[in-house]
Amino acid sequence: MCVCKLFVFLCLSVIISLGLHVPPSPPLSSAVQMVERGTALLKKMEINVAEAEKRTGKNTMNMQETYTVYLIETRWVMNNKGVSGGTPATPDCLWRRYSEFELLRTYLLVTYPYIVVPPLPEKRAEFVWHKLSADNLDPDFVERRRVGLENFLLRVASHPVLSNDKIFFLFLTEVNTHVDSRLKSLSAMFRVKNPDKRFTDLKHYSDELSTVIAQLLRVRARVADRLYGVYKVHGNYGRIFSEWSAIEREMGDGLQSAGHHMDTYAASIDDILEEEEHYADQLKEYLFYADALRSVCKKHDLTQYESEMAAQDLASKKQQKEELATGTVRVFSLKGMTSKLFGQESQEQRESRLAALEQSIQEGEELLKDKNTECQEFVRTAWEDIERFKEQKDRDVREALISYAIMQISMCKKGIQVWSNAKECFNKM
Numbered sequence: 001m002c003v004c005k006l007f008v009f010l011c012l013s014v015i016i017s018l019g020l021h022v023p024p025s026p027p028l029s030s031a032v033q034m035v036e037r038g039t040a041l042l043k044k045m046e047i048n049v050a051e052a053e054k055r056t057g058k059n060t061m062n063m064q065e066t067y068t069v070y071l072i073e074t075r076w077v078m079n080n081k082g083v084s085g086g087t088p089a090t091p092d093c094l095w096r097r098y099s100e101f102e103l104l105r106t107y108l109l110v111t112y113p114y115i116v117v118p119p120l121p122e123k124r125a126e127f128v129w130h131k132l133s134a135d136n137l138d139p140d141f142v143e144r145r146r147v148g149l150e151n152f153l154l155r156v157a158s159h160p161v162l163s164n165d166k167i168f169f170l171f172l173t174e175v176n177t178h179v180d181s182r183l184k185s186l187s188a189m190f191r192v193k194n195p196d197k198r199f200t201d202l203k204h205y206s207d208e209l210s211t212v213i214a215q216l217l218r219v220r221a222r223v224a225d226r227l228y229g230v231y232k233v234h235g236n237y238g239r240i241f242s243e244w245s246a247i248e249r250e251m252g253d254g255l256q257s258a259g260h261h262m263d264t265y266a267a268s269i270d271d272i273l274e275e276e277e278h279y280a281d282q283l284k285e286y287l288f289y290a291d292a293l294r295s296v297c298k299k300h301d302l303t304q305y306e307s308e309m310a311a312q313d314l315a316s317k318k319q320q321k322e323e324l325a326t327g328t329v330r331v332f333s334l335k336g337m338t339s340k341l342f343g344q345e346s347q348e349q350r351e352s353r354l355a356a357l358e359q360s361i362q363e364g365e366e367l368l369k370d371k372n373t374e375c376q377e378f379v380r381t382a383w384e385d386i387e388r389f390k391e392q393k394d395r396d397v398r399e400a401l402i403s404y405a406i407m408q409i410s411m412c413k414k415g416i417q418v419w420s421n422a423k424e425c426f427n428k429m
Contacts, residue, residue, distance in 0.1 A: 041157045041163040041164070041169075042154070042157050042158055042163070043077065044076060044077055045074050045075065045076055045077060045157075045172075046073075046074065046075045046076075046077060047072070047073075047074055047150070047153050047154060047157055047172065048072070048073045048074075048150060049070050049071065049072055049073075049146050049147075049149050049150035049153065050071045050072075050073045050093075051070070051071045051146070052068050052069070052070050052071070052142045052143070052145075052146045053068065053069050053070075053071070053095070054066060054067070054068055055067055055068070055069055067097060067098075068097070068098065068142055068145075069095040069096065069097050070095065070096055070097075070098070070146055070149055071093055071094075071095055072093070072094055072095075072096055072153070072172060073092070073093050074092050074172050074173060075092070092173055094173075094174075096171075098120075098123060098145070098149075100171075101120055101149055101152065102120065102123075104167070104168065104171050105117060105118075105119075105120055105152075107167055108156070108162060108165070108168070109292075109295055111165070111167075112161060112162065112165075113295070113296065113299035113378075113382075114296060114299065114378050114381045114382035114385060115159070115161060115162065115296070115381075115382070115385045116289065116292045116293055116296060116385055116386060116388075116389040117156075117162070117292050117295070118152050118155035118156055118159075118285075118289070118292070119152070119285055119288030119289050119291065119292055120148070120149065120152050120288065121144070121145045121147075121148025121149060121151075121152070121281065121284070121285070121288075122145070122148075122284060122288070140274065140277075144277060144278070144281055147278075147281070148281060148285070151285070153172070156168060161385075192301055192304045192305050192308060193308055194304075194308070195301070195304070196300065196304065196379065198379075198383070199296075199297045199300050199301075202293060202296070202297055202386065203293075203294060203297045205293070206290040206291075206293035206294050206297070207290070209286065209287075209289075209290050209293075210287055210290035210291075213283050213284075213286060213287040213290075214287060216283065217280060217283060217284065217287070220276070220280060224273055224276060227269065227272075227273070228269055228273065231265065231266050231268070231269035231272075232266055232269070233266075234262045234263075234265045234266040234418075235262065235263060235266030235267075237258075237259070237262040238259040238260070238261075238262030238263035238266060239259070239263075240259070241255045241256065241258045241259030241262060242255070242256060242259040242260075242263075245259065250429065251429040253428075253429075254425040254426060254428050254429035255425070255429070257421075257425040258421075258422040258425040258426065261418050261421045261422050261425070262418070262422070264418075265414070265415065265418040268414070272407075272411055275407060276404070276407070279400050279401075279403060279404040279407070282396065282397075282400040283397070283400060283401075285396075286393060286396070286397060289389070289393070293386075293389075296382055296385075296386070299378070299382075300375075300378060300379070300382065303371075303374060303375045303378050304375055306371055307368070307371040307372055307374075307375045310364065310367050310368040310371045311368055313364060314361065314364035314365060314367075314368050317357055317360050317361050317364055318361060320357055321354065321357045321358065321361065324350060324353055324354055324357065325354065
């Protein structure tokens with residue numbers, strides 16, 4: 001029981017350290033409750049990932065493989081006048097693989113680089129306690145991933161910008177979506193000269209958030225292992241008391257009752273740890289959100305890098321114009337060396353080059369203006385979405401940790417009750 005109490009205190013300390021000052025709200029029963037249903041798409045359409053199914057087929061290497069597909073159900077919502085948009089209220093259904101969800105999210109990352117795109121649930125089981133299967137086809141893991149994929153779709157559908165995307169709508173309603181052609185690579189890294197402190201701090205924050213949640217999940221996995229052992233020891237108590245009751249006449253009933261309480265307590269650990277996995281998955285979502293934050297920072301670096309390169313190119317052209325107009329060369333250049341060896345340019349050649357440089361400078365100024373405007377607009381839109389994300393994160397993480405702490409306290413009370421019942425059985429012997 002001390003282990004459980006320590007972990008409850010750890011959860012509460014994390015709540016305080018993250019500074020999650022949000023008015024209390026009732027505990028969540030599912031990840032779906034963590035989504036705000038306030039956007040136009042969710043007012044018109046219900047979205048569910050109803051079930052998962054194992055299938056066998058051939059992959060790109062023409063080899064047999066077993067994979068899981070998920071059934072997406074969408075249904076137009078009824079209104080007072082009948083059916084929204086005049087569309088039948090029967091649900092539309094289609095199957096999607098996890099890889100298709102990955103493709104959709106990559107498309108959203110590329111198309112909306114200023115938005116903190118919701119993450120997908122883990123592809124492979126991580127931070128699991130040792131008694132839990134890490135098999136990707138394990139029914140419990142597949143079920144948790146189904147809930148996570150539904151939560152992902154609802155997160156996107158609840159976003160004020162992402163919910164209006166046509167490709168996302170086609171992903172929900174059309175069997176074939178051609179997203180591949182819209183994808184680009186975001187793997188390049190750029191080092192800017194004057195980084196924006198806000199985005200630098202955001203990178204550090206995302207790293208710290210990832211580290212803290214990963215450590216919390218590791219501790220939870222270790223605690224779950226020890227807790228599993230403690231509960232199974234109670235099963236040994238139950239077996240011993242039951243065997244002892246068979247050879248005792250006067251104490252037999254008391255020992256048998258105590259053994260029954262111990263057996264019931266030991267058997268409850270599987271349901272308890274399965275409920276814990278639900279809260280762990282909610283924390284994992286924000287572990288993966290840290291990557292989404294880093295993607296926004298990476299895109300900002302690219303935008304600022306392009307602006308700085310445009311400014312650098314413009315400054316270089318202005319220097320060339322000044323040198324050409326005055327006939328002085330500030331730095332060594334091949335053209336300056338050529339002029340010394342083969343003589344100066346004619347007046348016509350110089351004027352022609354000056355006119356070309358003037359035109360190039362005007363184009364460079366326009367380009368720099370556009371790049372600066374693009375960078376400023378990116379910062380404005382990105383920061384609006386980051387603020388929205390932070391409010392959502394504070395609320396969701398706070399509720400998940402408090403609900404987890406309440407569950408642990410309830411579990412400890414049940415343990416105390418079991419031993420109180422056992423004490424009464426012993427007193428009656």
